[in-house]
Amino acid sequence: MKLRTCLLLLALGASGCGGAQPSSGPTVITISNPANVSNVPLHLAMDKGFFAAEGLQVKADVDLGSGSTVESVVGGQVDMAWSNLVSSLTAYSKGLGVKLVAITDTAVSGSQQVLVGKDSTARSLADLKGKKLAVLSPATVCILNVRSALKAQGLPVDLIQFTPVAPPEHANVLEGGEVAATCTSDPFRSLMIEKLGARSIYDTSSGELQGYAVGGYIVSAEFAQKNAKALAGFQRALLKATQYANAHPDEVRTSLPKFTTIKAEIAGKVIINKYLETADVTALKPEVQRIADAMQAYGLADKPINLSGYFLN
The missing domain is CATH 3.40.190.10 (Periplasmic binding protein-like II)
Incomplete structure (x- = not known):
């Protein structure tokens, strides 16, 4: 109120x-x-x-x-x-x-990455077509970086669905299958790699908006x-x-x-x-x-x- x-x-x-x-x-x-x-x-x-x-x-x-x-x-x-x-x-x-x-x-480099679960078959952003990617909020730099990367690869910028999720919940929604991937920064990035075996398919500090x-x-x-x-x-x-x-x-x-x-x-x-x-x-x-x-x-x-x-x- x-x-x-x-x-x-x-x-x-x-x-x-x-x-x-x-x-x-x-x-x-x-x-x-x-x-x-x-x-x-x-x-x-x-x-x-x-x-x-x-x-x-x-x-x-x-x-x-x-x-x-x-x-x-x-x-x-x-x-x-x-x-x-x-x-x-x-x-x-x-x-x-x-x-x-x-x-x-x-x-x-590496400070924020698009992570998928250890059993995921995805190897690139293109493999997330039509799937959900957890992001910090509806307006965040990860969305810019992912759309930029998709454009650079000749793919539609709306290929992936962005889903706002609070950072501490990224591990839960990825492990539970609610999303196909998460765009995650440290310290939660390191936690998910260490505890869940998550792996990166894209480094958001690369490309057009590097640094x-x-x-x-x-x-x-x-x-x-x-x-x-x-x-x-x-x-x-x-x-x-x-x-x-x-x-x-x-x-x-x-x-x-x-x-x-x-x-x-x-x-x-x-x-x-x-x-x-x-x-x-x-x-x-x-x-x-x-x-x-x-x-x-x-x-x-x-x-x-x-x-x-x-x-x-």
Whole structure:
């Protein structure tokens, strides 16, 4: 009910859905963050006091839902959320008033793959014709990458059915036969390979969108306007944690079990994306534009996306 009310208020141009901030003491920022490799620097910044040094108290609740992170920001349930870039661009293009605070990482080879079960006869994307592929949400970079690969192979881009499934459930729906394949990132990718014998038939970091920006943190336009100083501090602290993460990959792996359900033996096998060391999110506009253009080309946006109001600074 609160989400519907806040969406209505936003549509009418009203306020009142943003997170409340204390008048004194540390500024509190509540964050929804999926249990993935992209969010490790956030937790490192919390654990090592980088946010506290900026006068911030960050409260990060893990969100394992599918596509709910953007809604939680728009609805005012949290102040900030990590979202895959395609989902946040979709919300922005629909006029929902989100701002990109930071991009966390870019994909490296093997970090996200289309997996099939150990007994599957599929050997390529073409073998999934007419079948269901589990994806993170209705708007995600995996859809772009798969459609791009199909086009490159001279196949129809609608050859495969995309089914939104929460990341922790990908193993269950694949093992249960509800889908023929899943598009899965670490740490769940490593878990499915290790525990289910799943195997990859396509690496989404290859092809046209190789090295794509995975996702980042978004806030509402209202929250951004009211909390400019706090968000600048957030960017600085996250940058410090990102630099630390890049310099200490083993600590990235040991951090995963602290905020996910993944055990240490699986966390030790994950592929770590390239964390982006910049506090100036506008410097990444060319990469975001590349994703936005692909969204229009492959049916996830019905017109060009004007990025002029998307970035925080």
